[in-house]
Amino acid sequence: MADEPRPHDLILFGATGFTGGLTAEYLARHAPAGCRWALAGRDTGRLAEVRDRVAAIRPEWGDLPLLTADAADPAALRGLAERTRVVATAVGPFLRHGEPLAAACAAAGTDYADLTGEPEFVDRVYVRHHERARETGARLVHACGFECTPFDLGVRFTVGQLPEDVPLRIDGFLRAAGGLSGGTLASALGVVSRPLPGARAARARRRMEPRVTGRRVRAPLGAPTRSGAVRAWGLPLPTLESRVVARSAAALPRYGPDFRYRHYAAVRRLPVAAGSVLGAGAFAAAAQLPPLRKLMASRLAPGTGPVEQRRARSWFSARFVGTGGGRRVVTEVSGGDPGYDESAKMLAEAAMCLAYDPLPETSGQVTTAQAMGEALTARLVTAGMGFRVWVASP
Secondary structure: OOOOOOOOOEEEOOOOOOOHHHHHHHHHHHHOOOOEEEEEEEHHHHHHHHHHHHHOOOHHHHHOEEEOOOOOOOOHHHHHHHHHEEEEEEOHHHHHHHHHHHHHHHHHHOOEEOOOHHHHHHHHHHHHHHHHHHHHHHHHEEOOOOOOOHHHHHHHHOOOOOOOOOEEEEEEEEEEEEEOOOHHHHHHHHOOHHHHHHHHHHHHHHHHHOOOOEEEEEOOOOOOEEEOOOOOOEEEEEOOHHHHHHHHHHHHHHHEEEEEEEEEEEEEEEEHHHHHHHHHHHHHHHHHHHHHHHHHHOOOOOOOOOOOOHHHHHHHEEEEEEOOOOOOEEEEEEEEOOHHHHHHHHHHHHHHHHHHOOOOOEEEEEOOHOOOOEEEEEHHHHOEEEEEEEEEEE
């Protein structure tokens, strides 16, 4: 971080969106007294409405600063980044709207946290802005919501239960129930409709990224499997989570000399598993055709999401089966509504962690486990998320 004083500790960008508004409400309840935070977005009137919601929760935030900036205005975003120590953003789809803000934070030496689950966006930011962020000391931390944080921190937690300096094997299994927002649907459609640009971005990253030396780190897609440990079928997920876990493992020697992670959706019944595979294939195929993609996107308007009663019934459980050095453990990370309430919690806690907690010296594009590790895990446990050892055997 730059040494000069800045007027804000934390700016929440995209506070008028669905998840952004939930993040603002979470900060209203949990930001420490004296926190110098502000709301930012392109519409001052809508920002004022969010501030009214914040003030209804905690009246002392009634004069919270409102900062106007458009996601497509690099000059305004640079001014935003230069005014704060940390920017947390909920403005997606990130492939469409995210890069200018990440670039501004990299240039200004400002820590950055987002909610993306879009691999192409993460790879683009690495290729174009990682080195600049290293020069300025900025930490660019992607996927600070449900997209990756429970899995990145959950694997780190599991590694901590296993012996050191031995080969480690961890499989992660996700079960969840929840609704969908317009922003999440738009991001998912964007990812699956761009396989070739995504592959090109990944190759460009591999050409730049230093190779791990003296150790081996793998995150293969794997094949469908039946796990007795979680009593479910595991369907391999070709999503951002396994890539983030592998990057944490490459950065942190505690993951051992030979580390492998596989990422699955857990489905209890075989017919449901088969139907899930067919449904995912149909969704991906339809997303390749612009008219069908537009039709699917129209099903949920931007800025909309599950109502509070639906979110209150939602939940997630991520179980990790880890082996190494003759020891076997099963751990679990669990919480409530995954995509929205818990994502808002995770983004807010990550932003406050970057702003206030003593953390390892890192810079550039880094993962949650690499940048915040134990500090963010402790914050999330205090905030009600579960991190526990389910089974342990010698």
